[in-house]
Amino acid sequence: MLGFFSNKAVHPLADAREARRIVAEIASREPQSAVEDASAWLESLAAEESFKLAQRLELTIKLDEAAVAQARRLGRDYPASTGGSRAQESRQWQVGIDYWRLLVAAYLDCIARYHAAEKEEDAVRPQLPLVYGRLINALAAKLKWKQFRYVAIEPEFWQTLGGIYLVAVEAKAAQKPMQLYPGGGESTIEAEYLKVLVFHAASMDKLQPLQIEIAERFIAYFLPYFSLIRELRKENVYWVDVSKPLPPTRLARVPEITPTLRFFDGTRAVEAVGKTIEQIRSEGRVPPGINLGAQYDIGTAIPVLKHLALCWAPKPPMRSNVRHRIHSALKVVNGLVAVHERLSGRNSGTEGVEEWVVDDVSLGGFGAHVTISRNDWIRIGAVVGMQPEGGDNWLIGVVRRYVRTGPNQGSVGIETLSKSPRAVFADAGGLWTEALLLDIPEVGEYARMALPANALEEKVALVFAIDDKNARLHPRETVETGSDFVVANFFVQSFS
Numbered sequence: 001m002l003g004f005f006s007n008k009a010v011h012p013l014a015d016a017r018e019a020r021r022i023v024a025e026i027a028s029r030e031p032q033s034a035v036e037d038a039s040a041w042l043e044s045l046a047a048e049e050s051f052k053l054a055q056r057l058e059l060t061i062k063l064d065e066a067a068v069a070q071a072r073r074l075g076r077d078y079p080a081s082t083g084g085s086r087a088q089e090s091r092q093w094q095v096g097i098d099y100w101r102l103l104v105a106a107y108l109d110c111i112a113r114y115h116a117a118e119k120e121e122d123a124v125r126p127q128l129p130l131v132y133g134r135l136i137n138a139l140a141a142k143l144k145w146k147q148f149r150y151v152a153i154e155p156e157f158w159q160t161l162g163g164i165y166l167v168a169v170e171a172k173a174a175q176k177p178m179q180l181y182p183g184g185g186e187s188t189i190e191a192e193y194l195k196v197l198v199f200h201a202a203s204m205d206k207l208q209p210l211q212i213e214i215a216e217r218f219i220a221y222f223l224p225y226f227s228l229i230r231e232l233r234k235e236n237v238y239w240v241d242v243s244k245p246l247p248p249t250r251l252a253r254v255p256e257i258t259p260t261l262r263f264f265d266g267t268r269a270v271e272a273v274g275k276t277i278e279q280i281r282s283e284g285r286v287p288p289g290i291n292l293g294a295q296y297d298i299g300t301a302i303p304v305l306k307h308l309a310l311c312w313a314p315k316p317p318m319r320s321n322v323r324h325r326i327h328s329a330l331k332v333v334n335g336l337v338a339v340h341e342r343l344s345g346r347n348s349g350t351e352g353v354e355e356w357v358v359d360d361v362s363l364g365g366f367g368a369h370v371t372i373s374r375n376d377w378i379r380i381g382a383v384v385g386m387q388p389e390g391g392d393n394w395l396i397g398v399v400r401r402y403v404r405t406g407p408n409q410g411s412v413g414i415e416t417l418s419k420s421p422r423a424v425f426a427d428a429g430g431l432w433t434e435a436l437l438l439d440i441p442e443v444g445e446y447a448r449m450a451l452p453a454n455a456l457e458e459k460v461a462l463v464f465a466i467d468d469k470n471a472r473l474h475p476r477e478t479v480e481t482g483s484d485f486v487v488a489n490f491f492v493q494s495f496s
Helices: 016-028 031-047 053-081 086-116 121-148 155-170 189-200 209-225 267-283 298-312 336-343
Strands: 238-241 261-264 324-334 354-362 365-371 383-388 395-406 409-418 422-428 431-437 446-452 462-466 469-481 485-495
Touching: 016 031, 016 053, 031 053, 031 086, 053 086, 053 121, 053 209, 086 121, 086 155, 121 155, 121 189, 121 209, 155 189, 189 209, 189 261, 209 267, 209 298, 267 298, 324 336, 336 383, 336 422, 336 431, 336 446, 365 395, 383 409, 409 446, 431 462, 446 469
Parallel strands: none
Antiparallel strands: 238 261, 324 354, 324 383, 354 365, 365 409, 383 395, 395 409, 422 431, 422 462, 431 446, 446 485, 462 469, 469 485
């Protein structure tokens, strides 16, 4: 009852001993539970007005430090959940994005209170460079979690990010080395800002969640090969106006010159990536000096490095085929099993069929606007069956690009794998396998086939009948793998 008649804060974090216990407990928990707890305390702290600025900032910093390791592990572990339960994946994603959103809000609140304060400025001022660095680091994590679900990045994100960097520049703190977190290496506010710009320049909407996580780790490793400069030079590849709500953009033409304009290029980084790929191939492993957070085989790491090199190259990747603008409906089914059922005639109903709107087409694929279904199955690397409006034929494709443009809307890019696929029931050494023949078989040549992910076995031929002919195909190299399928080249031994 005494608390009702006292100005003393009764919030648990207001008691130093209780705050230490709470922080220690967060640090000792497993990742998701720790991040959920830290989020709850950040939210509680934001709602409590009794804290003075210095104490509020100190508690925000301590909660951040207590949860940072688990929050990073949650980001590392999240991609593994994308192949399981949708509900579990969504829950884990929400926990991750909420934490970084709340941490960003907490640091922004402290900065706003600092500028509004009068008496506490001197006590808080020495900590501001650390706050700026932590805030940019938190914005970077928030960006990664949004990319995990291909959520469009709002202009306000870039306005906030650039604004914090400019404040640090004006305070002459942007290039001063600091240790962002205990036990971590040295960094600078400018390096943390540049890291976000380079991450965005890496076209994460074309990568799967695991590849995004690996790419972020590689970016941290190759960051010393980048520099942020004010001068317009011929080697510049990207530019950004720090004061505007715009992301970094390729330097196709010279932008309006302003004091807040910055440039960076990845020429040296591309060279370093090339050497790293050669080293990985020669050693058969990722070099120990590159911390990817976990052990990944070279087949997982090298495609990410190649993607980064393409994005950072002085000349952007060119489209292999001309795109034509159209507006046409497209029926779509998801997954190898559903595609096989359509092509084999076992399912001709409307269940599981979605309708997308194609807005551009080329020899290599489609660009389409989609309404995201309740299943929310669209992922980079997903195999899809497609039936153009007015046709009765089905095409096979793979989602290569994906961006959520709204709560229930998205934009996808699909690469066409086959315009005349055939469903076959193949004998794989005594086991019957549902497969898709992507090319017309010719004896002595190679033909691609798509099979369930666990159905491809080395040296086990596929035997099947098609068009009154018997075919025998032997597996060779794997072309592509997905969550539920594998595409491989097969040598056509006989087809008669």
